[in-house]
Amino acid sequence: MALIVQKFGGTSVATIExxxxxxxxxxxxxxxxNDIVVVLSAMAGETDRLISLAKEASDxxxxxxYDVLVSTGEQVSVALLSMILKDMGVEARSFISHQMGLFTDSSHTRARIMKVETGKIKGALSNGAVVVAAGFxxxxxDMDITTLGRGGSDTTAVALATALGADLCEIYTDVEGVYTTDPNICPDARKLKKISYDEMLEMASLGSKVLQTRSVELAKKYSIPVMVRSTFSENNGTxxxxxxxxMESVMVSGVTYDRNEAKIxxxxxxxxxxxxxxxxxxxxxxNINVDMIIQNISHEGYTDMTFTISKEDFKKALDMVEESARDIGAEDVLADTDIAKISVVGTGMRSHSGVASKMFDALAKEGINVIMIxxxxxxxxxxxDSKYTELAVRVLHEAFELNKENGGTVKEP
Amino acid sequence: MALIVQKFGGTSVATIExxxxxxxxxxxxxxxxNDIVVVLSAMAGETDRLISLAKEASDxxxxxxYDVLVSTGEQVSVALLSMILKDMGVEARSFISHQMGLFTDSSHTRARIMKVETGKIKGALSNGAVVVAAGFxxxxxDMDITTLGRGGSDTTAVALATALGADLCEIYTDVEGVYTTDPNICPDARKLKKISYDEMLEMASLGSKVLQTRSVELAKKYSIPVMVRSTFSENNGTxxxxxxxxMESVMVSGVTYDRNEAKIxxxxxxxxxxxxxxxxxxxxxxNINVDMIIQNISHEGYTDMTFTISKEDFKKALDMVEESARDIGAEDVLADTDIAKISVVGTGMRSHSGVASKMFDALAKEGINVIMIxxxxxxxxxxxDSKYTELAVRVLHEAFELNKENGGTVKEP
Structure with missing residues (x-):
């Protein structure tokens, strides 16, 4: 008998069916x-509906x-699923904000978890009930409702799994697991059986939005195994x-891309x-997050600097940089939003040196210019250049043989 | 400076506008x-939307x-109004189930109020904030959400007014106040300036659904003055x-009707x-509520019995009565759903005897047969007979001169 946390996202609870x-x-x-704690997101579309009400009410x-408002989405989900479970003859009990024992700081809309008091949940579990907890x-x-930020239900699931000492945390979503790359771009992308927390963090922060980054950090910190799998199939996930x-024998686990950056x-x-x-x-x-920074070596007391930021921050950043440029006496400010970041990720890279050169080779063979590294x-x-995104993904996926079960290795040069 | 509770119903909060x-x-x-406690219902249509989700989830x-689910409706309202108030520069603070201190028994969907702990609300008021409390x-x-039954927001308002020792409880609705009768039937129906709790109770339970009966009982018990008025105008209400x-000089305050009864x-x-x-x-x-019962005097050891029930219970009641009738040896069971109950209500009746005869006279003059009294x-x-409903209302309204400011009196015979 195990204690399993099962988290279902918005598309998984989109309808009563x-x-x-x-x-x-x-x-x-x-x-x-098994003992089960279910964690739910709001029904798909519901959070957006609530946010648009908030925006109509106030700029x-x-x-x-805002937290009082949007938290109703998950409250609706847990009530409905509990009803359905009881109808099926399974004892179930919804838990919302003030009942779950998930205490946070007071940073509304992006609260950090301070402690989890599991007494009430444990009580329900030991009475044989399925606990249905509101995510996010x-x-x-001081007993105010807080929320953990968009996608925070993953974090709720891992936090409860941690506090309860769960054996497994399952994250059910609309994809089958974590793939070697985006299957929409590369049809022979392969689902990974396993991936390390660090790899997942790099994958997630690079745009493979399967798991919220924060939930992976939390799982890593407390070594909670997390299974990402599909609500809509019986297949094993990742x-x-x-x-x-x-894992060390595999140098490259995946290829990711991100078209959401701009360069200044x-x-x-x-x-x-x-x-x-x-x-x-x-x-x-x-609060503008700078991702990559490159400073060329100096020539006659002058240098060039290039950095990337997310496209959302681009306009604001450009205004600020143009002002700074005048102050510090730079000659010109150049901007480019038509860029993409292509990455290869793999734990095995740590002990192998051939990955970078293989990557550059593969891109060069297709005439794809590398602007920053x-x-x-x-x-x-x-x-x-963003127009090469799909091509680069396919080329790298093939170069590292990620379509093969035993791919991702590099022969020592 | 006064403490005022202002309750707004679903149509009053139907849109952000x-x-x-x-x-x-x-x-x-x-x-x-003034210090203000606002009590809100769910946005019009929202409770119905939630109830239909519940019905889809389970028979x-x-x-x-169910209470976890439907209580989100009011939670959404209080969050949005608080946002709007703060945007206008008014300090405001929403209060929901676990924050309001409104403790009930555990009879979900129809909970009774046990006590109201006003510490948190008083704290917010003394900090100069408008308190925006979720009705219903x-x-x-054991910290489970309960609800007070449909229309329970009126009761919330009166309960908070009572516990806080408010000077006035204003119930804002989509009508201007309490009328001598239904203005849709009788265009010269007059808005009453004042009405006693007892009269309001008779009016409410007879179908003038301006205030929830339970809230009037509570207001009566603690002598809380309640003003019923329109959200959409500046006019004084009732x-x-x-x-x-x-009030004693006025024998009849109003004429009400109810077409929701059936007769067996x-x-x-x-x-x-x-x-x-x-x-x-x-x-x-x-749980079938019998309203009027008439038993005729006995002839040769036999009698006739007639009673009324609400139309919702009719089918169920008829089945049960047919079974009972066989048991007790009654000859036949007759049923009629085409009936209406017409009533005249007034505190002054207590000390005056002419009201009944005036009522019967007025109905008889128009050939309207009285089936039960x-x-x-x-x-x-x-x-x-229900087909005479409107006619009877108009005839009685006129007979008691309710259209006149000093109407409703009866000359001693």
């Missing part, structure tokens, strides 16, 4: 002798009241877990100490 | 120097989960209050002790 299918799955897992909706929401120490010995360059920047901080300080204060321990990213 | 109008009214009352939705919902001692000396008769019932209990016992057990201290009701 779909909820019935979930309920059958929960029933089955229950009848196999800058009060954060406390918590409660502050297990996100601790790095195992077997400053030319002929006087190369003096403090220039970088005068440029990036204001951006940081404005950045590397981390388990990831190499290149900025390229 | 209407909420803005409410917010302006609240602002104004606040700026006049008999679990009561606890409370919390049980004050529901303690019976004053001035048993003929040639053997007139033995215990017959009535054998007939009505099963109905009571099935029942009387209480402040009310006389007649069952008539």
């Amino acid at each position: 779909r909820m019935r299918r979930i309920a059958q799955r929960v029933c089955r897992t229950k009848k196999e002798g 800058m909706p009060d954060a406390r009241e 929401q918590g409660i502050s120490s 297990l996100v877990t601790k790095e195992g010995k077997d 360059s400053l030319t002929r920047v006087p190369d003096r100490p403090g220039i970088a901080s005068r440029l990036f300080g204001p951006l940081a204060e404005a 950045s590397t981390s321990e388990i990831k190499i990213s290149c900025i390229i | 209407r909420m803005r109008r409410i917010a302006q009214r609240v602002c104004r009352t606040k700026k006049e120097g 008999m939705p679990d009561a606890r989960e 919902q409370g919390i049980s001692s 004050l529901v209050t303690k019976e004053g000396k001035d 008769s048993l003929t040639r019932v053997p007139d033995r002790p215990g017959i009535a209990s054998r007939l009505f016992g099963p109905l009571a057990e099935a 029942s009387t209480s201290e402040i009310k006389i009701s007649c069952i008539i």
Whole structure:
């Protein structure tokens, strides 16, 4: 007998009919002798409906009241699924904000979890009930409803799994698992059986939005195994877990892409100490996240600087950079939004050196120019012209033989 | 400076635009120097939407989960109005189930209020905030959400007014107040300035659904003055209050009608002790409310019995009565759903005897046959053929001169 947390996303609870299918799955897992905590998102479309009401009410909706409003979405889901389960003869009990014991700080709309008091949930489980918990929401120490940020239901699931010492946290979604790359671009993309937390973090933050980054960090911290799988099939999904010995032999697990970045360059920047901080300080204060930064070596006291930011922040950032450029005496500011970031991710890279050169080779063979490069321990990213995105993904997927079960390796040169 | 509770119904918060109008009214009352507790219903249509989801999920939705579900309607309203008020520069704070201190028993979907702990609300008021409380919902001692039954927001408003010692409880609705009769039937129906709690109770339970009966009972018990008025105009409404000396001179305050009853008769019932209990016992057990009962005097050991019930219960009741009729040896069971109950209501009736005869005279003059009669201290009701409903209302309204400011009196015979 195990304790399993099962989280279902918005498309999985979009209709009562779909909820019935979930309920059958929960029933089955229950009848196999497991204790179950179900975590639900709002019905697909419901959160958007509530947000548009908030926007109609106020240009800058009060954060406390925003949380009171949007948290109703998950409350509706848990009530309905509990009804359905009880109708099927399974004892079930919904838990919402003030009942779940998921205490957060008071940062409304993006609250951080402080502690989870599991007494009430454990009580319900030991009475044989399926616990149906509202995702995304918590409660502050003064009993105000808080929310964890968009996609926060994944985090709720992992946090409850952690606090309850669950054996497994299953994240049910509308994809079959984590793939070697986007199957829409590369038809022979392969579903991974396993992936390490670190790889998943790189994949998620690079745009493979299967799991919320924060939930993966939490799972990693407490070593909670997370299974990503499909609500709509019986197939096994992808297990996100601790790095195992077997993973090291695979150098590259996946190829990801992100078309949501823009590039800003400053030319002929006087190369003096403090220039970088005068440029990036204001951006940081404005909460604009800078991703890649490249500074060329200095020529006659001048240098060029290039960096990327998300497209959402582009206009604001460009205005700020143009002002900074005048201050620091840069010659010109150039901008480009037609770029894409292509990355290969893999734990095995740590101990193998051939990955980068293989990546550049493969791109060069197709005449794809690499504009910027950045590397981390388990990831190499290149900025390229966005029109080559699909081509680059396919080329790299093939170069690393990711379609093969034993692919992703590089022969030592 | 006064403490005022203002309750707004579903049509008053049906859209963000209407909420803005409410917010302006609240602002104004606040700026006049008053402390304000606003109580809101769900946006019009929202509760029905949630109920239909529940019905889709289960034929008999679990009561606890039903309350979790439907209480989201009011939660959405209070969050949105609080946002709007804050946008207008008025400090406001929403209060929902677990924050309001409105403790109930655990009878889900029809919970009774046990106590109201006003500490948190008083704290917010003394900080100068407008309190925006979710109507219809409370919390049980084990912190489960409960609801007070349909229309329960009126009761929430009166309960909070009572617990807070409010000076006035205003119920904003889509009518201008309480009328001498239905203006749709009788164009010269007059809005009453004042009405006693008892009269309001008779009017409400007879079908003038302006205020939930339970809220009037509560207001009467604690002598909370309740003003019924329109959200959509600045006119004064009707004050529901303690019976004053001035009210006694008015014998009849209003004429009401109810087409929602059905009549069942048993003929040639053997007139033995215990017959009535054998007939009505099963109905009571099935929660079927019997309104009027008439038993004719006995002839040769046999009698006729007639009673009325609400149309919703008609089919079920008829089946039960037919069975009972066989048991007790009645000759036949007759049923009629084409009936209406016409009533005149007035505190002054207590001390005047001419009301009944004037009522029967007026009906007789128009050839309207009275099928059954029942009387209480402040009310006389007649069952008539439903096709005469409008005619009877107009005839009685005119007979008692209710269109006149000083109408409703009867000259002593």
